[in-house]
Amino acid sequence: MTDHVSDGLVEPSQRTWAPPRLIPNARLRWFIALAIGLYLAAAFGTLDINWERVAEGWPRAQRFFSGFVPPDFLSRQGAILDGLLESLWMTAAATALGVLLSIPIAIGGARNASPLPIYMACRAVMALSRTFHEVLIAIFFVKLFGFGPFAGMATLTLATVGFYAKLLAEDIEAIDRSQAEAIRSTGASWLQWLDYAIRPQVRPRAIGLAVYRLDINFRESAIIGIVGAGGIGATLNTAFDRYEFDTAAAILLIIIVIVMAAEYASGAIRRRVQ
Amino acid sequence: MPTLSINDLTKRYATGDLAIDQVSLVIPEGQVMALIGPSGAGKSTLIRCVNRLVEPTSGDVLLGDQNITKLGARKLRRARRHIGMIFQEYALVERLTVMENVLSGRLGYVGFWASWLRRFPKQDISDAFTLLDRVGLADMVDKRADELSGGQRQRVGIARALIQNPDLLLVDEPTASLDPKTSRQIMRLITELCRERNLTAVVNIHDVPLAKLFAERVVGLQAGQIVFDGSPEGLSPDVLTRIYGEEDWLATAETGNADMPESEPGVVEADRSL
Numbered sequence: 001m002t003d004h005v006s007d008g009l010v011e012p013s014q015r016t017w018a019p020p021r022l023i024p025n026a027r028l029r030w031f032i033a034l035a036i037g038l039y040l041a042a043a044f045g046t047l048d049i050n051w052e053r054v055a056e057g058w059p060r061a062q063r064f065f066s067g068f069v070p071p072d073f074l075s076r077q078g079a080i081l082d083g084l085l086e087s088l089w090m091t092a093a094a095t096a097l098g099v100l101l102s103i104p105i106a107i108g109g110a111r112n113a114s115p116l117p118i119y120m121a122c123r124a125v126m127a128l129s130r131t132f133h134e135v136l137i138a139i140f141f142v143k144l145f146g147f148g149p150f151a152g153m154a155t156l157t158l159a160t161v162g163f164y165a166k167l168l169a170e171d172i173e174a175i176d177r178s179q180a181e182a183i184r185s186t187g188a189s190w191l192q193w194l195d196y197a198i199r200p201q202v203r204p205r206a207i208g209l210a211v212y213r214l215d216i217n218f219r220e221s222a223i224i225g226i227v228g229a230g231g232i233g234a235t236l237n238t239a240f241d242r243y244e245f246d247t248a249a250a251i252l253l254i255i256i257v258i259v260m261a262a263e264y265a266s267g268a269i270r271r272r273v274q
Numbered sequence: 275m276p277t278l279s280i281n282d283l284t285k286r287y288a289t290g291d292l293a294i295d296q297v298s299l300v301i302p303e304g305q306v307m308a309l310i311g312p313s314g315a316g317k318s319t320l321i322r323c324v325n326r327l328v329e330p331t332s333g334d335v336l337l338g339d340q341n342i343t344k345l346g347a348r349k350l351r352r353a354r355r356h357i358g359m360i361f362q363e364y365a366l367v368e369r370l371t372v373m374e375n376v377l378s379g380r381l382g383y384v385g386f387w388a389s390w391l392r393r394f395p396k397q398d399i400s401d402a403f404t405l406l407d408r409v410g411l412a413d414m415v416d417k418r419a420d421e422l423s424g425g426q427r428q429r430v431g432i433a434r435a436l437i438q439n440p441d442l443l444l445v446d447e448p449t450a451s452l453d454p455k456t457s458r459q460i461m462r463l464i465t466e467l468c469r470e471r472n473l474t475a476v477v478n479i480h481d482v483p484l485a486k487l488f489a490e491r492v493v494g495l496q497a498g499q500i501v502f503d504g505s506p507e508g509l510s511p512d513v514l515t516r517i518y519g520e521e522d523w524l525a526t527a528e529t530g531n532a533d534m535p536e537s538e539p540g541v542v543e544a545d546r547s548l
Contacts, residue, residue, distance in 0.1 A: 178362075179366070179368065182365035182366070182367070182431075182434075183367065186354065186380075187352065187353075188389075192386055192390075195389065200369040203369065
């Protein structure tokens with residue numbers, strides 16, 4: 001910095017400027033770049049792609065996809081409908097329950113709303129429920145509660161808590177402090193403070209996240225069914241096991257349509273509550 | 275109504291910054307006192323130590339014969355009900371209606387469920403209407419706070435503080451984000467209401483001409499210490515230098531001392547030389 005001050009004497013045309021680097025230390029910067037480069041080179045080297053086998057995959061894929069057409073909606077009509085309805089109620093119940101459980105955990109996990117011990121406990125719950133992917137949790141719950149949608153609902157509820165509580169807690173921490181201060185200064189109790197200062201500020205995001213999670217939960221319900229947690233995923237898995245690719249195709253199409261509809265609807269709702 | 279006494283009040287923040295340094299002040303009942311001083315002088319901290327939005331490090335704050343610094347959480351909430359606060363940037367809860375914002379001033383007096391269901395006592399609702407009428411917002415009752423202009427928002431802020439039926443009014447830079455005309459109207463409204471209700475008020479304000487115009491007593495704070503305490507007429511260039519530092523105070527001479535007809539804002543406008 002002192003260099004720059006004495007640089008004032010340098011002729012104006014001699015002055016240079018370059019934007020500050022992300023990593024100011026040049027040696028460290030080059031070391032990190034080199035390390036990443038070497039590791040990636042080694043990784044690709046280890047991959048050992050067998051192009052012959054890739055080429056053989058092509059005709060197989062063709063056979064596979066030709067089994068998909070035409071999709072057969074009708075011969076397993078009842079099973080598809082049952083699986084679908086099961087997925088839908090599983091999704092709705094898990095989202096509602098998950099959001100309900102999340103709200104107190106989110107409040108406890110917001111540093112500006114709760115004392116440190118409660119904060120730590122709630123953050124631990126969030127971290128724990130986010131540690132494992134839904135599929136792993138589903139496998140665990142299927143072992144615990146047996147095959148079927150109850151295991152699926154438990155899985156999605158737990159996953160919802162990890163997602164919803166964390167993001168809501170972050171939104172609570174990001175509120176405008178002055179509004180919270182103003183309500184506190186009136187002599188409001190803690191619960192009244194939550195109701196008047198916090199709730200109005202986080203409501204749009206709370207609704208948006210719930211709708212978004214509903215959308216995610218439906219998609220997940222199709223996946224976790226494959227490991228035995230009920231719903232349309234289970235129906236899909238059965239179809240594949242029986243080599244009924246035309247029925248599987250029908251199920252996939254239905255999932256695609258519902259996911260797209262849910263995504264569009266959740267987007268529209270989230271725009272409206274902003 | 276009680277006198278506010280501040281005795282040897284000191285606030286040192288966790289960062290080590292000494293914000294207020296052994297400040298002692300007595301503000302008699304019904305006095306409107308302006309607290310002036312440069313940014314960072316400790317004005318905001320000082321008034322926040324009075325209702326303990328900021329915890330003082332040492333010293334006492336007495337409202338009447340009650341020592342606010344010694345109160346436990348529950349008693350502090352009760353004491354806060356009698357201390358109204360008006361904020362810089364209004365600090366209204368943006369997504370609540372004007373009426374909800376005003377009624378939030380009654381939170382210390384009503385139970386949680388009544389406030390949750392927005393079922394306030396009839397007297398509170400009627401008071402809210404009277405106050406909104408008084409501050410000129412009678413037809414804005416159901417508007418959301420974020421739909422209002424700056425001046426209107428501060429009027430809601432004033433109504434929220436006054437519906438508490440306070441003994442003491444803490445006012446933190448009420449005009450900081452308002453234009454010069456609105457600033458005067460807001461300051462006039464605050465001082466008029468203080469006279470009507472014989473309210474004691476501490477007004478943080480960085481605008482010296484406004485302080486001269488509306489306060490009966492001015493206290494100058496500089497680096498956490500009182501360097502001036504007297505009538506507005508005593509604010510000579512020498513005194514201003516002591517508060518704010520060296521500056522050609524006569525060059526920015528204002529018409530602050532001129533006689534201001536309270537009822538004719540148009541005349542006030544013409545007089546302004548800013």
